Amino acid sequence: LLEARQKVLKKNDLLxxxxxxxxxxxxxxxxxxxxxxxxxxxxxxxRTLRHFIEAGTRVAALVGDLATDxxxxxxxxxxxxxxxxxTGTVCHLDAEMIESAIRSWPLDTLDYLFIENVGNLVxxxxxxxxxxxxxxxxxxxxGEDKPAKxxxxxxxxxxxxxxxxxxxxxxxxxxAAALAAISSICPVMPxxxxxxxxxxxxxxxxxxxxxxxxxxxxx
Amino acid sequence: LLEARQKVLKKNDLLxxxxxxxxxxxxxxxxxxxxxxxxxxxxxxxRTLRHFIEAGTRVAALVGDLATDxxxxxxxxxxxxxxxxxTGTVCHLDAEMIESAIRSWPLDTLDYLFIENVGNLVxxxxxxxxxxxxxxxxxxxxGEDKPAKxxxxxxxxxxxxxxxxxxxxxxxxxxAAALAAISSICPVMPxxxxxxxxxxxxxxxxxxxxxxxxxxxxx
Numbered sequence: 001l002l003e004a005r006q007k008v009l010k011k012n013d014l015l016x017x018x019x020x021x022x023x024x025x026x027x028x029x030x031x032x033x034x035x036x037x038x039x040x041x042x043x044x045x046x047r048t049l050r051h052f053i054e055a056g057t058r059v060a061a062l063v064g065d066l067a068t069d070x071x072x073x074x075x076x077x078x079x080x081x082x083x084x085x086x087t088g089t090v091c092h093l094d095a096e097m098i099e100s101a102i103r104s105w106p107l108d109t110l111d112y113l114f115i116e117n118v119g120n121l122v123x124x125x126x127x128x129x130x131x132x133x134x135x136x137x138x139x140x141x142x143g144e145d146k147p148a149k150x151x152x153x154x155x156x157x158x159x160x161x162x163x164x165x166x167x168x169x170x171x172x173x174x175x176a177a178a179l180a181a182i183s184s185i186c187p188v189m190p191x192x193x194x195x196x197x198x199x200x201x202x203x204x205x206x207x208x209x210x211x212x213x214x215x216x217x218x219x
Numbered sequence: 220l221l222e223a224r225q226k227v228l229k230k231n232d233l234l235x236x237x238x239x240x241x242x243x244x245x246x247x248x249x250x251x252x253x254x255x256x257x258x259x260x261x262x263x264x265x266r267t268l269r270h271f272i273e274a275g276t277r278v279a280a281l282v283g284d285l286a287t288d289x290x291x292x293x294x295x296x297x298x299x300x301x302x303x304x305x306t307g308t309v310c311h312l313d314a315e316m317i318e319s320a321i322r323s324w325p326l327d328t329l330d331y332l333f334i335e336n337v338g339n340l341v342x343x344x345x346x347x348x349x350x351x352x353x354x355x356x357x358x359x360x361x362g363e364d365k366p367a368k369x370x371x372x373x374x375x376x377x378x379x380x381x382x383x384x385x386x387x388x389x390x391x392x393x394x395a396a397a398l399a400a401i402s403s404i405c406p407v408m409p410x411x412x413x414x415x416x417x418x419x420x421x422x423x424x425x426x427x428x429x430x431x432x433x434x435x436x437x438x
Contacts, residue, residue: 037365038360038365066368089371119340119341119369120340122338123310141360141383142255142258146256148287149289164360170386
């Protein structure tokens, strides 16, 4: 099984590399979001899409789920182009699913493309999607030790986003312990603390997104 | 890959069947818990172990995690025998890991054995662990639509446990929508609503556990 898996991963990595080149050529900044189910990927993304659309930024999203198009429908309310990827029983998105979803898209009409992975803090770690940057989210309600317990996804991410900070007091969230858990796994990982409902920390998230794009355009 | 996976699953199913026979012969009731990371498996299980130990019930637990023995240490505080299974990068427990963990255990000295799976609402679905009954947990903070979005794990479970009900008001949890989502996937699934911190609903959970054992001993 391990051998078959490595073959799949190798094929995935090659396709992801090709995707990354296509995204860079088209000048689109691709941000993927990974987290547990219910950590708030869709809520943060919905707010982000609304904010970008209002600011005239050209943005679209791909959303992976085993079943239902709940998230795609929620995200479409922003007015952004959103494509659902239904994975069936597959626990993660892979580069082939992304390639197939964007095949007919004119990528050069986009500034940002967001990819919301299946809710899973384990399996998405090993699949490169060709994204420019990967964000891993975990919520204050999940507990402070998630980074220590799920290292691989944190190792592959470029930023850790702590979500639902408006609930921190209600759940007795220990912020210092969470920050320590992140830095024990990824010593130089930037951390963004955000509540997509109250908007607290949202400007910092947007600044990070802008910096990703700036960095990409300069290169 | 699919072929290799099916071979692994078939091998797993055969071993799980053998485990189930051994558990039944030994008269131990085996309950597995699956959920997203941070849904509260360990907190519920810690309370359950404490309660059982105080009542003189003979109980032990196996705990799966990619990394760290946080959960095993938390559970050992109850006084119960607890064995950590470190999966590395593997996103689920399988029958072989269970078999290897309990190899030297005198199973007939136990009334209950709990198995806490890796936090993952997807991959554990397809791996039979030889358990008597499987509980799938999801918390009020994750959102009401989890059953609709992750059908396989709900299909393989014997009970749905809604956790963190003490936070329902704070997160605007829509109970009716959650119950509807469960019954749309599993029309006859029993549902237990519990807060392992406040203890609300905990007696119902214990009644369900006792019923599982009664049913097993009668058969």
